[in-house]
Amino acid sequence: DAKTTQPPSMDCAEGRAANLPCNHSTISGNEYVYWYRQIHSQGPQYIIHGLKNNETNEMASLIITEDRKSSTLILPHATLRDTAVYYCIVGVGGEKLTFGTGTRLTIIP
């Protein structure tokens, strides 16, 4: 069973920051938080992951709360191409990923 909870859908205006929340209250100490996204009919695309500290790369930022029970993925300047299903996954590095149903993010022009 998926170990994360995400809102089923969100909208965001083009050019604004998209903030996608995820709850993972049962996360274990050795589990990472991974974010993937899937654009219609394509394979999932890796976005970012983190263990304890906040992380940033060219695609997004990941903010993990101090107790690690929740996190937020931030897309700083959303474009229409960011419309996708976003999956938040917790797991041990290298082991199987357990996907939930994710958040369907729609970027509004």
Added chain:
Amino acid sequence: DTGVSQDPRHKITKRGQNVTFRCDPISEHNRLYWYRQTLGQGPEFLTYFQNEAQLEKSRLLSDRFSAERPKGSFSTLEIQRTEQGDSAMYLCASSLITLQAGDEQFFGPGTRLTVL
């Protein structure tokens, strides 16, 4: 392009036929994973390999399914006596295991199977 590749991208078959899919991982990635995704659902784990060794299989992988990674490079997934319920997107992913930094998985484009 040095990403994960899968072949074929689409496969239509009749019920009862056998099908085989191929996955070529990112070069030097030592782990290779297979997932299945049905419409409206997230991907579900099927199995994974460390080099040529199959380390874990999901209970979703019935006796009609078999996966191999004979030389620790590419992998094949075979489905025998296909059923309409096998219609899905079959996804392959690979990762380089370092046990240090999260070892994220990178996915291929998938093979869409339709069983008539």
